[in-house]
Amino acid sequence: MKPLLKLEHISKSINGVSILKDVSFEVNSGEIFGIIGKNGTGKTTLLRVLIGFYHYNFGKYSIYGDERIPLNKDFLKSNFGFATQENCFYDDLTVFENIKYFGRMYFMKKEILLGRIEDVLEIVELKNKRNSLAKNLSGGMKRRLDLACALIHSPHVLLLDEPTAELDPVAANHMWKTLKNINKQGTTIILSSHFLNNVDHICDKIAILDDGFVIEVGTPRELKDLYSQNEEIVIQTFPANYDQMIFYLKSSSVEITNMIVRDKSLVIYTKEPSKVLQIVLKVLHLLNETLLELEVNKPSLNEIFESVTTKKINRKTPDELVKYVENSVEKYKQSQLRERLLKAYPKEVIDKVLGKQ
Incomplete structure (x- = not known):
């Protein structure tokens, strides 16, 4: 149907x-x-x-x-x-x-x-x-x-x-x-x-x-299942150098699905909360951060939404977008769709595409 x-x-x-x-x-x-x-x-x-x-x-x-x-x-x-x-x-x-x-x-x-x-x-x-x-x-x-x-x-x-x-x-x-x-x-x-x-x-x-x-x-259940295996670690520290903490955590070997800053806290989504917590404590010591608050929870649907939109899953990078438009322009070069396509994307993307032709 x-x-x-x-x-x-x-x-x-x-x-x-x-x-x-x-x-x-x-x-x-x-x-x-x-x-x-x-x-x-x-x-x-x-x-x-x-x-x-x-x-x-x-x-x-x-x-x-x-x-x-x-x-x-x-x-x-x-x-x-x-x-x-x-x-x-x-x-x-x-x-x-x-x-x-x-x-x-x-x-x-x-x-x-x-x-x-x-x-x-x-x-x-x-x-x-x-x-x-x-x-x-x-x-x-x-x-x-x-x-x-x-x-x-x-x-x-x-x-x-x-x-x-x-x-x-x-x-x-x-x-x-x-x-x-x-x-x-x-x-x-x-x-x-x-x-x-x-x-x-x-x-x-x-x-x-x-x-x-x-x-x-997806269905609400499917969207929640997307992150259902993850635990949400919420930490609040002082002086809260979260950008540096994220940098060190990204370079670690533990599996982290995503990290965002929310309400003066760093939120970490991971399937390995115990391992991540061990790394977090080491990073806090390295950066002279004082731990003020720590929670480990299952994320709510709204938190999943915030995490997904922050991470921008499936989002094309600028280079990927240029490549995508490039292929589409070539595909429709003999069609009226080409002109519609050239109006659909940011000027800087189209300029890059046309500059390569």
């Missing part, structure tokens, strides 16, 4: 700045798919590519195996719903009036629209607020009104940009519950977030996005 959406080596630049770089993943019908990344990593740009608001510079994007469908604006408008981070409704209209307005944008027949409004109000639990002005709603209710406006035309795919941003825990949990219920009715959901722990309980699959690259894709 073909995936609902498939992206292959998608790249996108805006005003000469490379935002998405060689992005590849698949989304199957009925899934809740999470796109996770820190602020500024390209999550919103990626969602806008998926809904056809942005056209990518290079790569392939297909729906049900057909690359022509993403170019069909009418298809995307009818089958996709999108709720942005910012409120899309009108403050001085009531809840009912806002949803009705968005339904008319999809040219829904009056009798169908009125019935659908009642359905949507029930789904987002705003029936008792139907006559309230949007500006008088709580933050959580405003998010659910945005969701209602995106659902009014019964889309097959619902895209949500940071659906729980700035919500308190109670309102956020209410939103997750609502999204699960929508998904159970057959709607495929693609959402973005900058916290892995926020979405691991709801997503079937997760793509980790870092600096425009997708560096891992």
Whole structure:
């Protein structure tokens, strides 16, 4: 069975700045798919590519195996719903009036629209607020009104940009519950977030996005298994010359998966915690560091996310990126794709590639 959406080596630049770089993943019908990344990593740009608001510079994007469908604006408008981070409704209209307005944008027949409004109000639990002005709603209710406006035309795919941003825990949990219920009715959901722990309980699959690259894709369990054999050693020292400590630890013979600095502590991921601790004590003595705190734990999903994005697993080095683009330019030299490719990567990369030809 073909995936609902498939992206292959998608790249996108805006005003000469490379935002998405060689992005590849698949989304199957009925899934809740999470796109996770820190602020500024390209999550919103990626969602806008998926809904056809942005056209990518290079790569392939297909729906049900057909690359022509993403170019069909009418298809995307009818089958996709999108709720942005910012409120899309009108403050001085009531809840009912806002949803009705968005339904008319999809040219829904009056009798169908009125019935659908009642359905949507029930789904987002705003029936008792139907006559309230949007500006008088709580933050959580405003998010659910945005969701209602995106659902009014019964889309097959619902895209949500940071659906729980700035919500308190109670309102956020209410939103997750609502999204699960929508998904159970057959709607495929693609959402973005900058916290892995926020979405691991709801997503079937997760793509980790870092600096425009997708560096891992998998189920929450698979992502945790990626590091499940590791222990997390957290040490805090004084005067905290962590760069020097990392240098010495990297030159040792013990197996260390990754090291990052977090909250004034050095965090070490390793399958050999006992051996690493022995080396750590020697390094502390060598550098005249005073040990203030030491913990050994299993990493949480959020810590895995931080470690993976810091390490940049599968990230191309500058030389590897030049080589990759070089090969692609040669491959598509007789095609219109070549011009799209030349716009997809940073100017310094393209200059190096063209300089070699």
